[in-house]
Amino acid sequence: MKFLFAVLSQTWRNIIETWRSQLLSLVTITLSVLIFAFFYLVYMNALHAGDLLNNDLRLIVYLEEQPDPALQEEYRHKIEKFDQVEKIDFVSRLAAYDRFKEQLNENQDVLQEIPHDFLPASIEIYPKRSLDTLSRIKLFSEYLQSLPGVLKVQYGREWVDRFYSFIQLLRIIVFLSGALLILTTSFMMAHSIRLTMLNRKKELELLRLVGASAHYIRVPFFLEGAILGAIGAGIGLGALYFLFSWIELRFSGQGVPGMFSFSFFSGPSVAVIIVLAMLLCAGGSFTSTRKILYL
Amino acid sequence: MTSEENSQAMIDLIRVSKVYPPDIQALADISLRVDKGEICYLTGMSGAGKTTLLRMLCGIDTPDRGYIEVAGKELSKLSSAEMQDLRRSIGVAYQDFKLLPEKTVAQNIAFSMEVAYRSRSFIQHRTRKLLSRLALSDKMNTQAAKLSRGEQQRVAIARAVANDPVLVLADEPTGNLDSDTTELVMELFYEYNEKGTTLLIATHDHSIYNYPGSKVVTIEQGQVIPAQHTQENQDGNARDENQSVPLSSSQKGSQERSQKEELYQQLVIKDGLEAVMGKEVEV
Incomplete structure (x- = not known):
């Protein structure tokens, strides 16, 4: 308890005494978190939009022959072995004919001369919906195409491919901005703490001479890093929320954005981002204290 | 009772040597x-080795050879954490004061009390008391850089005894006073x-x-020359250090020191033999 009180008061004193030199670090942390969180938010919302779009997404596998129950079971087994699916429907030639007829409505008479089994039997597969359904669907269709007795696999290939490319691009941007967040935050913090320590070299030496423990010297720097990380991430996320609210208010109901309902990060996600920034900053402090203090 | 508690010696140095590069025998x-x-x-002239000796006793410097024990702890065997523990129980008033110029006197x-996790009220009370004793009460909130050398020296002394x-x-300690x-x-x-501090x-x-x-x-040129007790000094009786020490020690302390010297001597011989024979020797 005494230790905690001592390091907390030491941390507070450090922050008060060095806040000017820490401003640059704070701005860098804020910007890094803002950039990362912005792209992550776009990515999350794009996935959500994709999820809405693929509510009706299904793969239709056209077969050469009408499968008997044993073959149906074999197909089912192979499909489920590859990926989780919501539902698998086998559509016979006759059922396909009936559906087609129904779709033609008043034009049904064009089918009078055509045999009832002219359409191929098919399997309709509804993939289990998840955040990466779109990325999986392409692989799934390739797999299905390789099964014996399959004529053709059909799905909304064009829009799925485009959307998949968009999601891939977003994923790369999120990854890069995440890397940027990690590098800038930890390096900036390490640099800033190093400068602070060099400025206070005499004080740190004296602390050693009067018998301060390694923890007594180090922990305030970790806490300082963690606090700056929390403040920087808090400001960054606050700014993003402000931007998000403004966009929502300004563009709601107009054009493409009006088609989807965008949402901000959930409470736990916000907490994770803040904790991540705190850990990165504390990590940056740790490397500096290790290099300079030799404790 | 532990051996630490048994020991009468606060400081015990046995055949300590230190050479600074290139070949300055401190x-x-x-x-x-x-x-x-x-x-x-x-006592001794400037450069005689007094400061080196003090630096070794508080672990800032290490000897090239010899045995140093402070408060029952052999310094060469202390871990970093143990050394810090020991330092908290030693007060040092440095010749160059080692004050933080931008911080206030208080x-x-x-500083030395905070690292020992003393309460705020204790620190305030003790600081006021010491400043009053050293006629520095009016300087409590003055930056150390703005003090005269004599005042800085007194602040360094106050910090040394505060804990x-x-x-x-x-x-x-009185060089500028x-x-x-x-x-x-x-x-x-x-x-x-009088309260027991050595x-x-x-x-x-x-x-x-x-x-x-x-x-x-x-100390002269890195060596101890006759040590005296002030009473004896007045009588003009100078003694060799090895003779004078037992006078102020109990019989038990003297035996203890002899044992340490003997053990140290054995280790020195062992090191020498090992160096010559190139293998480990049992003593």
Whole structure:
């Protein structure tokens, strides 16, 4: 308890005494978190939009022959072995004919001369919906195409491919901005703490001479890093929320954005981002204290 | 009782040597014992090795050879954490003061108590008391950089004793003081000594080592030359260090030291034999 009180008061004193030199670090942390969180938010919302779009997404596998129950079971087994699916429907030639007829409505008479089994039997597969359904669907269709007795696999290939490319691009941007967040935050913090320590070299030496423990010297720097990380991430996320609210208010109901309902990060996600920034900053402090203090 | 509690010696040096590059012999085979509660004055010309000796006692410097024990702990065997524990129980008044110029007098003094997790009220009370004793009450919130050298010296002394140390090492504590403030400082030291604190004071100032019963050790060119007790000094009886130490120690302390010397000697011989024979030798 005494230790905690001592390091907390030491941390507070450090922050008060060095806040000017820490401003640059704070701005860098804020910007890094803002950039990362912005792209992550776009990515999350794009996935959500994709999820809405693929509510009706299904793969239709056209077969050469009408499968008997044993073959149906074999197909089912192979499909489920590859990926989780919501539902698998086998559509016979006759059922396909009936559906087609129904779709033609008043034009049904064009089918009078055509045999009832002219359409191929098919399997309709509804993939289990998840955040990466779109990325999986392409692989799934390739797999299905390789099964014996399959004529053709059909799905909304064009829009799925485009959307998949968009999601891939977003994923790369999120990854890069995440890397940027990690590098800038930890390096900036390490640099800033190093400068602070060099400025206070005499004080740190004296602390050693009067018998301060390694923890007594180090922990305030970790806490300082963690606090700056929390403040920087808090400001960054606050700014993003402000931007998000403004966009929502300004563009709601107009054009493409009006088609989807965008949402901000959930409470736990916000907490994770803040904790991540705190850990990165504390990590940056740790490397500096290790290099300079030799404790 | 542990051996630490049994030991009478606060400081025990056996055949300690230190050479600074390229070949400056700071200490040469020095042996010295200061008992608990004793006052020992270390005298000698500038460059004689007094400061080196004090630096070794507080672990800032390490000897090239020899055995150093402080408060029952052999310094070469202490881990970093144990060394810090020991440092918290030693007060050091450095020759260059080692004050933080941008901090106030009170903050400088509080430093040694904060690392020992003293309560805020204790720190405030002790700081005020010490500043009052050293006639610095009006400087409490003054930046250390704005003090005169004499005032800075007193602040360094206040910081050294603030945490109730078992041992105070003071390097030229009265070097910048007039006779009145020297008296204030020495009274403070004696008061702590009466409470049980051992004092090792390196000084040029002949006027301060007249305190009855205290020991005077003179260092010249890194070697101890006759050490005296002030009473004996007045009688003109100078003694060799090895002879004078037992006079101020109990019989048990003297036996203990002999054992340590013997053990150390064996280790030195063992090291020498190993170096010659190139293999491990049992002693």
